[in-house]
Amino acid sequence: MSNIKNQKGKKDQSEKFHIHTTISKHTKELIDAYSDMEDNDGNKIFGKKSKVIQRALELLDNYYNPKDNDIEVIWCRAREELNMVLVGKTTFLSYISGNRKKAYTDNIAVEAIEWYIGKRKEEMDLEEFLKGLKGMWYAANYFRKIDIIKYDEGAIQMTFNHDLTREYGKFWATYFKTLLENNWNCSVQKSVRNESFHLIIKEE
Numbered sequence: 705m706s707n708i709k710n711q712k713g714k715k716d717q718s719e720k721f722h723i724h725t726t727i728s729k730h731t732k733e734l735i736d737a738y739s740d741m742e743d744n745d746g747n748k749i750f751g752k753k754s755k756v757i758q759r760a761l762e763l764l765d766n767y768y769n770p771k772d773n774d775i776e777v778i779w780c781r782a783r784e785e786l787n788m789v790l791v792g793k794t795t796f797l798s799y800i801s802g803n804r805k806k807a808y809t810d811n812i813a814v815e816a817i818e819w820y821i822g823k824r825k826e827e828m829d830l831e832e833f834l835k836g837l838k839g840m841w842y843a844a845n846y847f848r849k850i851d852i853i854k855y856d857e858g859a860i861q862m863t864f865n866h867d868l869t870r871e872y873g874k875f876w877a878t879y880f881k882t883l884l885e886n887n888w889n890c891s892v893q894k895s896v897r898n899e900s901f902h903l904i905i906k907e908e
Contacts, residue, residue, distance in 0.1 A: 783845045790844035792816065804875070808882040816840050830888055830907055834862065837880070846876070862903045873901040 727735075738756040741749045750756045782788045791799075798807035814825055817836035820843075821828060828836070831854070838850045849865040862880075866872060877894040880903060884892050893904040 787845070789846055808879055809886070811879075811883075813837075813879075813883050814887060825887065830890065830905070831860070833888070834860065834905070837883075838862070858907065860905045862905065863900060864902075865900045867899055870896060870898050873897065873899070877901040877903065 735753050735756050738750055738760075739748075739753045743749055750759060779790070783790075792812045795807045795811045798804070798810045817833060817840055818824055820840045821832060821836040823832075825833065831852075834852055838852060841847060842850050847864050847866050849863075851861075851863045853861045853863075855861070864873070864876065873896045877896050881892040881894050884890055884903075884905060888907070890905055890907045892906075895902045895904075
């Protein structure tokens with residue numbers, strides 16, 4: 705069934721139609737601007753003007769006709785358009801209890817990482833666990849960028865970049881330090897800055 709669906713999708717994309725119409729000066733300027741838009745590496749994001757129009761219509765279609773059961777589409781829109789974050793129910797209950805520190809231990813962080821990686825924690829090594837942490841918290845929209853660097857002496861540095869307060873960084877630095885030291889035989893040093901923080905992780 706999936707092969708038939710994929711073949712149909714490819715056929716739909718290969719079919720091209722000419723549309724002759726007129727647009728306002730402002731609309732033309734918008735199309736030109738998005739056509740010229742580049743990412744951080746200098747690559748065109750949309751390129752051809754037809755791609756700009758196609759993407760705009762896809763967004764319009766999703767906005768006015770959200771699919772009732774397509775949770776992924778709804779979450780992606782909420783993440784990108786409303787800047788919302790994904791919060792586990794257990795962690796959320798810790799927040800509203802008034803005891804924020806409770807969230808350091810009363811959470812489903814390990815389960816979330818296991819779900820993301822597709823393995824139990826006992827089947828992972830530390831590096832794989834950290835990749836799961838990076839992927840899950842990035843997808844949940846808590847950070848703008850997360851980098852992992854492994855040094856020759858075995859230490860691993862994780863750098864988390866965000867656009868919120870220093871207090872936000874302090875909370876998550878402590879959260880991850882607690883998570884890692886409670887689940888792995890390792891030590892974690894944290895360094896918090898205004899819009900970033902670093903973790904130096906060493907297995908013992």
